[in-house]
Amino acid sequence: MIVALAGGVGAARFLEGLIRVIPQKKITIVGNVGDDTEVYGLHVSPDLDIVAYTLAGLVNPSRGWGFREDTFHCQEILRKYGYETWFNIGDRDLATHLSRTQQLREGSQLSQVTQNIVRRLGLRVALLPATNDPFTTYVVSRGRRMHFQEYMVKQGTRPKVSSVIFEGARSAKPAHGVLESITQAEGVIVCPSNPIVSIGAVLAVPKVRPALQRTKARVVAVSPIIGGRTVKGPADKLMKSLGLEPSAVGVAKCYRDFLDTFIIDQIDKKLAPKIEDLGIATIVAQTLMKTMADKVRLARLALSEIQS
Amino acid sequence: MIVALAGGVGAARFLEGLIRVIPQKKITIVGNVGDDTEVYGLHVSPDLDIVAYTLAGLVNPSRGWGFREDTFHCQEILRKYGYETWFNIGDRDLATHLSRTQQLREGSQLSQVTQNIVRRLGLRVALLPATNDPFTTYVVSRGRRMHFQEYMVKQGTRPKVSSVIFEGARSAKPAHGVLESITQAEGVIVCPSNPIVSIGAVLAVPKVRPALQRTKARVVAVSPIIGGRTVKGPADKLMKSLGLEPSAVGVAKCYRDFLDTFIIDQIDKKLAPKIEDLGIATIVAQTLMKTMADKVRLARLALSEIQS
Numbered sequence: 158m159i160v161a162l163a164g165g166v167g168a169a170r171f172l173e174g175l176i177r178v179i180p181q182k183k184i185t186i187v188g189n190v191g192d193d194t195e196v197y198g199l200h201v202s203p204d205l206d207i208v209a210y211t212l213a214g215l216v217n218p219s220r221g222w223g224f225r226e227d228t229f230h231c232q233e234i235l236r237k238y239g240y241e242t243w244f245n246i247g248d249r250d251l252a253t254h255l256s257r258t259q260q261l262r263e264g265s266q267l268s269q270v271t272q273n274i275v276r277r278l279g280l281r282v283a284l285l286p287a288t289n290d291p292f293t294t295y296v297v298s299r300g301r302r303m304h305f306q307e308y309m310v311k312q313g314t315r316p317k318v319s320s321v322i323f324e325g326a327r328s329a330k331p332a333h334g335v336l337e338s339i340t341q342a343e344g345v346i347v348c349p350s351n352p353i354v355s356i357g358a359v360l361a362v363p364k365v366r367p368a369l370q371r372t373k374a375r376v377v378a379v380s381p382i383i384g385g386r387t388v389k390g391p392a393d394k395l396m397k398s399l400g401l402e403p404s405a406v407g408v409a410k411c412y413r414d415f416l417d418t419f420i421i422d423q424i425d426k427k428l429a430p431k432i433e434d435l436g437i438a439t440i441v442a443q444t445l446m447k448t449m450a451d452k453v454r455l456a457r458l459a460l461s462e463i464q465s
Numbered sequence: 466m467i468v469a470l471a472g473g474v475g476a477a478r479f480l481e482g483l484i485r486v487i488p489q490k491k492i493t494i495v496g497n498v499g500d501d502t503e504v505y506g507l508h509v510s511p512d513l514d515i516v517a518y519t520l521a522g523l524v525n526p527s528r529g530w531g532f533r534e535d536t537f538h539c540q541e542i543l544r545k546y547g548y549e550t551w552f553n554i555g556d557r558d559l560a561t562h563l564s565r566t567q568q569l570r571e572g573s574q575l576s577q578v579t580q581n582i583v584r585r586l587g588l589r590v591a592l593l594p595a596t597n598d599p600f601t602t603y604v605v606s607r608g609r610r611m612h613f614q615e616y617m618v619k620q621g622t623r624p625k626v627s628s629v630i631f632e633g634a635r636s637a638k639p640a641h642g643v644l645e646s647i648t649q650a651e652g653v654i655v656c657p658s659n660p661i662v663s664i665g666a667v668l669a670v671p672k673v674r675p676a677l678q679r680t681k682a683r684v685v686a687v688s689p690i691i692g693g694r695t696v697k698g699p700a701d702k703l704m705k706s707l708g709l710e711p712s713a714v715g716v717a718k719c720y721r722d723f724l725d726t727f728i729i730d731q732i733d734k735k736l737a738p739k740i741e742d743l744g745i746a747t748i749v750a751q752t753l754m755k756t757m758a759d760k761v762r763l764a765r766l767a768l769s770e771i772q773s
Contacts, residue, residue: 197563197564197567198563198566198567198570199563224542227538228536228538228556230535230536230538230555230556230557231539231556231557231559231560231563232560233557233560234532234557234560234561235560235563235564237560237585237586238560238561238564238581238582238585239585240564247538248536248538248539248556248559249538249539249541249542251539251556251559252539252540252541252542252543252545252546253542253546255505255506255507255539255543256505256543256546256548258506259505259506262506273546274546277545277546277547278545
C-alpha cells in the first residue's frame with residue numbers, strides 16, 4: 158500500500174501518473190481539507206474534488222479544477238440574486254457539492270461521503286480527508302484574517318501574508334484510516350503540493366506528523382518548487398512572505414523531521430548538497446509534468462525509491 | 466388592490482395578461498405551496514417559481530416551468546452519483562432553490578424569501594405563499610400515499626386517485642398578508658388553476674376560505690376546464706377520479722360558497738344555466754390563452770367584472 162499526501166492541482170497531476178504505475182486499490186490518498194468552504198450553503202472540498210476529478214479524467218485540463226467543458230449557468234442567476242460569485246462553481250461541479258452537503262446533513266462523515274463520490278466517479282483509490290472534523294485554513298494579512306479561498310481566489314494571492322492559521326487544528330482527529338495507512342504503508346509519497354497550506358494543513362492534524370516520523374515506510378517527497386517558483390498556486394509567495402526560503406531547500410526544511418528522500422528538479426541540482434546536509438537523500442530529476450509520460454516517469458521514480 | 470389565487474402554469478399565463486392591464490404594485494398573488502418538495506436537499510416551490518419566472522419573462526415557454534433555454538448539466542452528474550432525477554431541475558433553476566434553501570436555513574420565512582426572489586427578478590407584484598408552515602399535498606392511489614410531485618411528474622398522472630390529502634393543513638397559518646389582502650381587496654380573481662390541488666390547496670389553509678366568503682370584494686374565477694378538459698395538468702382526471710364532474714360546472718361547485726362570477730369558455734356556453742343555478746353569475750368568453758392578446762383580453766374581462 159502506498160500513501161500519498163496531497164493538496165490540489167500539483168498532487169493530482171502527480172497522482173495521474175501513479176495510478177498508471179500501480180493499481181488504484183493499492184493507493185491511499187490523504188487529502189487537504191483546510192481549503193474547504195461553504196458556498197451558497199453547500200460544503201465545497203476543493204482539493205479532494207481536484208484529485209477525484211483529475212484521476213477520473215473529468216477535470217478541466219487548463220484550469221486544473223472543476224469539470225471539463227462545464228457551464229456556469231447557475232452562478233449567472235445567483236449573481237442576479239445578489240450573491241458574490243468569485244468562487245467559481247460550474248453546473249456539473251455543483252452536483253458534487255449538492256451530494257456532499259446532503260450526505261453530511263444526513264449524518265455521514267466527510268470521509269464516507271468522499272469515498273462514495275470517488276466510487277461513483279469510477280475510481281478505486283482510497284481518498285481520505287485528513288480529518289472529518291472542522292478544520293479551516295486562514296491567512297492573516299495586515300492584521301486581517303481571511304479564509305484561504307478569499308486570499309487565493311477573491312484576492313488572487315495578492316495580499317502579503319504574515320501568518321497562516323489552521324482553525325480547529327488542536328481538536329481535529331485524523332479521519333479513520335489516516336494514521337493506520339501511514340503506519341502500515343509500504344511507502345509514503347508527499348506530492349508536489351504547497352508545503353504550507355496544503356501538505357502543511359494535513360501535517361497540522363494532530364498525530365499525522367508523529368505517524369510520519371515513526372513509520373517504517375520510506376517517505377519520499379517531490380518538490381513543488383522548481384527554480385524558486387511554483388508551477389501552480391502561491392507556495393513560493395507564501396513561503397517568502399512567511400520568511401521561508403522559496404526553494405526546494407525551503408520545502409525540504411518543512412519536511413526534515415520525517416522526510417527520507419526528496420526529488421528535486423534538475424534546474425535545482427546545485428541545491429542538492431544543501432538538502433543532503435539536512436539528512437535527506439536527494440534525487441535530481443525532471444519534475445515538471447507536462448505530458449502523461451512525464452507524470453508516469455516521476456511516479457516510477459518515486460516508487461523505485463520506496464522499493465529500493 | 467387585486468388579489469389573485471394562483472396555481473402554476475394556467476395561473477401564470479393569466480397573470481401575464483393581468484400585469485399588462487394594471488400596475489404590478491396593485492397585484493397580490495396568493496400562491497400554492499402544497500406542491501413544494503425537497504430535491505437534492507433543496508426546497509423547491511414549483512408553483513411560486515412558475516409564476517415568478519413567467520411574469521419576469523424568463524420561463525421556458527413550451528414547458529411552462531423552469532428557465533428558458535436552461536441546461537441540465539448538474540442533473541446529469543447527479544444521475545451519475547445515483548440520484549433519481551425524474552424531478553427536472555435546470556442549472557439556472559437551481560440558483561433559485563439554492564438561494565431559497567439558504568435563506569430558509571438562516572431563518573427567513575418562505576414569504577420573505579419568495580419576495581426577495583421576486584424583487585431580484587425585477588417584479589413589483591406581491592407573491593405570497595398561502596402559508597409559511599409545512600403544508601404538503603399527497604394523493605392516495607390504490608391505498609398508497611404519494612407526494613403530489615411523484616404522482617404528477619414521476620408517474621405522469623397515470624395513477625387513479627382516490628383521495629387528496631393536505632398534510633399540515635390543520636395547523637398551517639396563512640402567511641402574513643394573505644387574509645388581510647383578501648379582506649381589503651378591490652377584487653379577488655381565482656386564476657384558471659386546478660381546483661383540487663392548486664386552488665384547493667390554497668383554500669385548505671385555515672381561514673382563507675372564510676375570508677373569501679366574507680370579503681366585500683367581488684370574487685371572479687376563470688375556469689381551468691374547457692370543453693371537459695384542462696389545457697395543462699391533471700385537473701380533469703383528478704376531478705373525475707374523485708367523483709366530481711370534470712367540467713366548468715364541477716369547478717363552479719368547488720367554489721360555490723364564495724364565488725360571485727365565473728368566466729367560462731364559449732365552448733361551454735350551454736353550461737352557463739347550470740352555473741347560474743348555483744347562484745354564480747356566468748360570463749361566456751374566449752378563455753383559451755394562446756397569445757398575449759388573449760391573456761390581456763381575459764384579464765380585462767375579469768377586471769371589468771370586478772369594477773362593474
